[in-house]
Amino acid sequence: MADLHAVLDAGFICHLGLVVDGGPMVVPTTYARDDDHLLVHGSAASQSLRAAKAGTPVCVTVTLVDGLVLARSIFNHSVNYRCAMVYGIPEVLVDPETKLAALRAISDHVAPGQWEYARPPSTKELAATMVLRLALDEASVKISEGPPDDDDADLTLAVWAGEVPLRTVRLDPVAAPGLPEGMAVPVHLATGLLAPGSEAARDLI
Amino acid sequence: MADLHAVLDAGFICHLGLVVDGGPMVVPTTYARDDDHLLVHGSAASQSLRAAKAGTPVCVTVTLVDGLVLARSIFNHSVNYRCAMVYGIPEVLVDPETKLAALRAISDHVAPGQWEYARPPSTKELAATMVLRLALDEASVKISEGPPDDDDADLTLAVWAGEVPLRTVRLDPVAAPGLPEGMAVPVHLATGLLAPGSEAARDLI
Structure with missing residues (x-):
């Protein structure tokens, strides 16, 4: 369970899989973990979320790619990664208070500090947003x-082997057009560890 | 079509969605594009690939996350991304020559230079690997x-808005234990643009 929580907390993009018209559909979206549940966010208008509304089973997969594994043989080449898969029939949150709390959890997870800083959702906006709640039971x-993990017989080959680590980094914030003259980037964006699993590029070299 | 190809060529991890026992399953794996087909790689022993062998429909989704979009309202927060979704019933490659060529295409895509450098697959290894070929028709x-994309009414709020770009970077290669003393990282790994879409951290700051 600790591993599951750690992987889910380290990512912020999941791939939501559903069965739509008998075939699979896989869409990326944002999420957060709330204790032993996953909160998955989407537009109420999207085809995939509408399918989930019907009480169909989903598979939510979170994948973090950590590096390329270069072996002495082609066959033993692989990718270092952390992957969590959660199965179940999600609940669609309806109660506005519960939904708002769930949206806050997702916002706090993906972009800490923004919930308190930006304009909160209106009643209409809340209605246009769908949040699924999925237990981590399965x-x-x-x-x-x-x-x-090379074969013993390959260890004597004159082939370099190892790992090329991959990381997600955040670059400096880019201001939108039309901001008031001289408006500074707020502290929580300038210095916060924005987006789970990301690091500032300059800290990596 | 140019956009589709560009997104597929910029990634190397896809999420393969299938219907297994009536429910969705979403697994990450590596892939490459070969002209107007996708080549998806996996272990012949894996449950998901075995399901694909039965001629069931799949959805292959490739997502590249480019940045967090910070709006003046919580509702207009979003993620900048490029996403390709490919639907269809894949062909399982059986002919050894065709399969070998497909594996080479995937290897050349994910880790250019390694196919010529590392030990090639044996007949047994080739049999233990499954490759799916999926047309890009759908x-x-x-x-x-x-x-x-903020609401007009929000543009006067004293809230900073913009984007925090996210990038995938490769760090310096880490040698596996047991390499011969003083063995250098081969040139194609040390300087190549390893892993599509990745950049050296030092080039970003």
Whole structure:
């Protein structure tokens, strides 16, 4: 369970899988973990979310790619990653207070500090947003890390082996057009660890 | 079509969605584009790939996250991303030559230079690998970019708005234990643009 929580907390984009008209559909969206539930966000108008509204099963997959694994053989090449998969039939949040709290959890997860800072959702905006709540009861985690797992017979080959780590970095904020002259980037955006799992590029080299 | 190709060529991890026992399953894996087909790689032993073998429809989704979009209202917050979704019933490659060529295409896409450098797959290894080939006939692309799309009424709020760009960067290669003393990282790994869409951290700041 600790691994599951850690992977879910380290990402902010999930791939939501549903069965629509008998076939699979996989759409990316944002999410947050609330204790032992996943909160998944979407537009009430989207086809995928409408399908979820009908009480159909979903699979929510969160994948964090940590590096390329370069082995001595092509076959043992792989990717280091952390992946969580959660299965179940989600609840569609209806009560406005519950929905607002869930949206806040997602906002606080993806962009900490913004909920208190930006204009809050209106009643109309809240209605146009759908939030699914999915228990973590049926979930699996897979973590692949470390050097390649080469065959013993390949260890003597004159082939370099190892890992090329990959990371997600945030660059400096880019202001939207039309901001008042000289308006500074707020402190929580300028210095916060914005987006789970991301780091400032300058801290990596 | 140009947009679709560009998104597929810029990523290397896809989320493969299938219907297994009536419910959705979404698994990450590597892929490459070969002209107007997608080549998706996996272990012949995996549950998801076995399901695909049965001629069931799949949805392959490739998502590249480009930034967090910070609006003046919570509701208009979003994510800048490029997403390709490909639907269809994939062909399972059986002919060894065709399969080998497909694996080479995936290897060349994910880690250019490695196919010629590392030990090639044996007949047994080739049999343990499954490659799906999916036509790009039924596909969609969605690209979200630029500053937030704020409501006119919010433009006068004293709220900073803009984008925090996110990028995938590669760090320096880490050697596996047991390499011969002094073995250098090969040139194609040290300087190549390893992993589509990734950049060296030092080039970003």
